[in-house]
Each structure stands twice: as structure tokens, then as C-alpha cells.
Amino acid sequence: MAKIHPHTKKIHPGKRAKRRASYGVGVNLKTLKNRARKEIKKTDNLKELNEVFKKYLGKRGELTRIFRSLEKLPKAKRIRIGKKVNELKNFLGIKFDQKAEVIKEKTQRKLEEKEWIDITAPGQKISPGHLHPLTQVQRKVEEIFQSMGFSVVEGPEIETEWYNFDALNIPKDHPARDLWDTLYLKIQNPKSKIQNLLLRTHTTPVDVRYMEKNNPPLRIIIPGRVFRHEATDASHESNFYQIDGLMVGNNISAANFKAIIQEFFQRFFEKPVEIRMRPGYFPFVEPGFEVDMTCLVCEGKGCSACSQTGWMEMMGAGMVHPNVFKAAGLTPRQYAGGGWQGFAFGMGMDRLAMMKYKINDIRLFYSGDLRFLVQF
Known part of the structure; x- marks a missing residue:
């Protein structure tokens, strides 16, 4: 121890x-x-x-x-x-x-350096907007016709059956009404005096409305939107833009129409174009004819836009039917007596744009695709 x-x-x-x-x-x-x-x-x-x-x-x-x-x-x-x-x-x-x-x-210094803005530096250029190709075409069409003495007139997109059919020599039991698949509107008040409203199938009803309030001689064009209940494809749409024309006087003939349309096409496309006139039937004109022009998309060789024919149907036209003058309260020219006569025509602005810009599908105009629209 x-x-x-x-x-x-x-x-x-x-x-x-x-x-x-x-x-x-x-x-x-x-x-x-x-x-x-x-x-x-x-x-x-x-x-x-x-x-x-x-x-x-x-x-x-x-x-x-x-x-x-x-x-x-x-x-x-x-x-x-x-x-x-x-x-x-x-x-x-x-x-x-x-x-x-x-x-x-x-951290704050890094953030400030990252977000720092030199106020003396020039700003980034903003891409300006521009007009839709159809609007550009409409303005060009109006400019050309106005230079030839035509006035620009507008009318309602919601029409009555009277102006859209009856006043244009298309009676209720006439088979010509089957030429258009019409979009009718439902009337909410069954007691209303206004019956049978519809979305206009063409801008021609404005011809009658204008002649009711204005005495000839006259020259007008009516640009606007129209509606058809039909299948869409490369050259047809259910909603598209049309321009209607009317020229009334004492001695207006089909020769005047051909000269004016030929002049219009040459100014619009800025080069000589070939057109052809074929007999056609439209209830509100007599005689009637259809106007075709060489397809500029394929240069007449044939493509989907012209249904492989080489020709693009551009408009329907003819001499205004006497019954249309009567519906508007005017006296038609018949035989050697007095009265008025003239021609009317209607063409799609969409097809004019297709020919001018060589576009083979009308549906592109309504797609809203900026890759397409920024090219104009």
C-alpha cells in the first residue's frame, strides 16, 4: 500500500x-x-x-x-x-x-451590377406594328377605285332577309337561295316587327340601300366582311372580306365594266394580267358573267389555290337586273325608253391578296400566326 x-x-x-x-x-x-x-x-x-x-x-x-x-x-x-x-x-x-x-x-452589389442601366446608352429599337395584309389590300383597292371616280360606302353586317335576298330578285321560293348557306339569327322577341335577320352573305345588299337614298348616276364600291356556312379549304372560308361595286347611268354597258376591271387589275398587280369573262348566273344581274384571271401563285401552271386549273376565279358580275332597280325605287332602262342601267360586281379581297402576295392558302390570313403576318 x-x-x-x-x-x-x-x-x-x-x-x-x-x-x-x-x-x-x-x-x-x-x-x-x-x-x-x-x-x-x-x-x-x-x-x-x-x-x-x-x-x-x-x-x-x-x-x-x-x-x-x-x-x-x-x-x-x-x-x-x-x-x-x-x-x-x-x-x-x-x-x-x-x-x-x-x-x-x-449580394446587393452583384444585384445592382446585374440590373445596372446606362441611362446614356441609346434605347433598344422597338419593332413597329403594321397593317394586316387584308387591310393593306383593302386600302389599295379603295385608292384605285376612288381615283376612277368611285365612292366608298359601308353597310351593316347583320342584314334583313329583304335586302339580302328579296330586293336582289331572289324570291322566297326561288331555288337560287340554295346558292348560299346562310347563317340566320334567332330573334329573342317573337313579337318584334323585325324578322328574319341574318349575317350577310355578300355586300350587294348595300347596292339597294344606297340606290334607295341616292339618285343616279352613281359609282360606288362597298368593302366589308361577309359570312357563309360552308366548309373551308385552301380557297374558301366561312368568314371573308368582299368588295362590291356598282356603276349606274344612262348608257353604262358591259364594255365599260371590262375596261374598268382591266384597268383595276393592272394597277393593283402593277403588271399586265390576263383575264377572261365566262357566262355566269346571278339572280340580281342579267346578263351575268364570271371573271377569272391567270393564277399568279403558280403563273398559270396549276396549284392548290386555283384547283390545278391555272385560273383563279376573281369575281362575279353582270348588268343590274331590272327588278333590282324596281326594288330600290328606280326606273330600269328597257328597250328604247328612258331609265337607268348599270353593272355590278363582287370579288373577294382575300383572293386579291392571295394573287398579289402569291399565297396558296386563304386560311393563313385568319391564323394569327405572326411568322406569316410579319412578312407584310
């Missing part, structure tokens, strides 16, 4: 453990401080900084565990070491706040 020197104080095992704990705490605080400071310095963003914060000052952080271990120390040492732990906590708190400010300022 070992002997104890008389001058050596015997240490109780429990006290020796507490001494080791206090010594360990002191060493841990110094080491922890240096380690935490290095880790804080290495962080580049707030996320990394927050992870380091949790590691040391979080609920399960190292300083929190040290605080809890102080309970086992004597009061004097607990106060002394607790003060050092608090100082370290405050020190690290200040370091964390300073680093957070540095990161925020750095």
Missing part, C-alpha cells in the same frame, strides 16, 4: 473530475473560438452562415452544450467560466452579424 506524504493534500476523486471538467471547458472555449472564427470567415452566403450559426449558437450548438455542463461545477467556477462562455457567445454573435452584413452588401 502506498504511503501519502504528510505535506501532500489528499484529493477526493469527485473533485479531481470537476477539475478536469473545468480545465477542459477552458481549453474548449479557446479552441472553439478560433475554430468558429475561421468557419465564419469562410462562409460565402447566408445559407452557409446560418449553418455555422446553428453549429455553435443553435439550440443544440456547442456553446449550448457547454452552458448545460456548467451545472456540474462549483458555484465559483461556474460563475467564472460562465462569464467567459457569455463573452464568447457575445463575440460570436457580433462576428455573425458583421459577416451577415458583409454578405448582404456583396
